[in-house]
Amino acid sequence: xxxxxxxxxxxxxxxxxxxxxxxxxxxxxxxxxxxxxxxxxxxxxxxxxxxxxxxxxxxxxxxxxxxxxxxxxxxxxxxxxxxxxxxxxxxxxxxxxxxxxxxxxxxxxxxxxxxxxxxxxxxxxxxxxxxxxxxxxxxxxxxxxxxxxxxxxxxxxxxxxxxxxxxxxxxxxxxxxxxxxxxxxxxxxxxxxxxxx
Amino acid sequence: xxxxxxxxxxxxxxxxxxxxxxxxxxxxxxxxxxxxxxxxxxxxxxxxxxxxxxxxxxxxxxxxxxxxxxxxxxxxxxx
Numbered sequence: 001x002x003x004x005x006x007x008x009x010x011x012x013x014x015x016x017x018x019x020x021x022x023x024x025x026x027x028x029x030x031x032x033x034x035x036x037x038x039x040x041x042x043x044x045x046x047x048x049x050x051x052x053x054x055x056x057x058x059x060x061x062x063x064x065x066x067x068x069x070x071x072x073x074x075x076x077x078x079x080x081x082x083x084x085x086x087x088x089x090x091x092x093x094x095x096x097x098x099x100x101x102x103x104x105x106x107x108x109x110x111x112x113x114x115x116x117x118x119x120x121x122x123x124x125x126x127x128x129x130x131x132x133x134x135x136x137x138x139x140x141x142x143x144x145x146x147x148x149x150x151x152x153x154x155x156x157x158x159x160x161x162x163x164x165x166x167x168x169x170x171x172x173x174x175x176x177x178x179x180x181x182x183x184x185x186x187x188x189x190x191x192x193x194x195x196x197x
Numbered sequence: 198x199x200x201x202x203x204x205x206x207x208x209x210x211x212x213x214x215x216x217x218x219x220x221x222x223x224x225x226x227x228x229x230x231x232x233x234x235x236x237x238x239x240x241x242x243x244x245x246x247x248x249x250x251x252x253x254x255x256x257x258x259x260x261x262x263x264x265x266x267x268x269x270x271x272x273x274x275x276x
Binding site: 049054056057060064065069097101109114115116135 | 231234236252
């Protein structure tokens, strides 16, 4: 295995926190002309929900709970058809709630957080799922340079879970000390914006 | 108002401690309230005080303590 120039190998743990021969080799082959500058990075969020918690909310608050959290598309999918059992309906809702929370984890809001309906789990033909963002969720994703999002859901009584992965283009992060809902245009500038100034 | 907030937390907050006796500044999330439980707390507060939290107040800090919840309810109801 090729040895990394010391300047490169020293930069890797600081960038990714993955010291070790394997990670260094992968980074070495991805570039070859250090110091390695990543053009993108990943954010990962995961969440776990008790299905009985969602069932309790539906029972206690009824449609008000459902309408506050889930979009029409999500509700229609979760209700399914005549063959969909009440248990499946609740499991699907719980998995989508987990997906919304997992998505918030990669959006990393400071202060105001997106409304739950701003994060919609899209159920595509073939059984795949995707995420559609709107409102503050879309603003935060844009601010973070999140260009692609993948989501995977699972449910098996008594739990439902979701994993969300976001691919971010490399850019300067906004000042994390400024609350999400108080950031100005200046705070939202990307690296590209700064270069063009 | 504070008594109602504590009763709502007792019913929906899923706290690891008794909400009727905790300090008003105790962090409710540190005390065991999950994100999903905070949804129930939000809906129950809206029911109890007959109002609806605007989306701008749907942030963790609104529900992080009894004092914060009281301030949020007062802000929305203009009390």
